[in-house]
Amino acid sequence: MAHFADHCAPCHGNDGNGDTLYGRGLYPKPPDLRLAETQKLSDGELYWIIGNGIRFTGMPGFVPPHRPQDDWKLVLFIRHLPQLTMEERVEMERDNPKSLREHEKDYR
Numbered sequence: 050m051a052h053f054a055d056h057c058a059p060c061h062g063n064d065g066n067g068d069t070l071y072g073r074g075l076y077p078k079p080p081d082l083r084l085a086e087t088q089k090l091s092d093g094e095l096y097w098i099i100g101n102g103i104r105f106t107g108m109p110g111f112v113p114p115h116r117p118q119d120d121w122k123l124v125l126f127i128r129h130l131p132q133l134t135m136e137e138r139v140e141m142e143r144d145n146p147k148s149l150r151e152h153e154k155d156y157r
């Protein structure tokens with residue numbers, strides 16, 4: 050959860066909806082990771098996407114020192130996103146990159 054908040058949320062949002070400052074500026078935009086389009090992908094496909102990225106889009110490949118075991122945990126967290134609680138969302142805000150949080154406050 051903390052890892053997603055730090056590395057993924059700037060584009061995908063803490064709840065995975067993709068409606069973020071960076072996400073809105075990207076084409077294609079980050080999809081809502083909670084929806085079937087993403088959730089129907091296999092664990093292996095999600096893992097592959099995290100490690101390799103999606104070429105010609107904003108989705109980066111997270112290469113070493115990003116560790117494979119962390120990518121599997123991120124897969125589990127993506128599975129959890131549709132059930133994310135408000136408490137978890139608030140907890141994640143502590144781990145969001147600070148500059149982004151300040152930006153969002155300034156530009157909202």
Ligand code: HEC
Nearest residue numbers: 056057060075077078079080086087098103106107108123
């Ligand atoms: C710089 C912005 C950015 C960051 C940071 C980022 N993503 Fe993405 N991500 C995207 C975009 C844009 C797409 C959509 C690409 C496309 O349409 O093919 C995407 C797509 C994905 C997908 C595929 C969803 C689908 O339904 O096809 C997964 C899974 C994903 N990201 C996971 C992650 C994880 C996990 C992290 C953090 C380790 C992360 N992303 C970090 C921008 C980002």
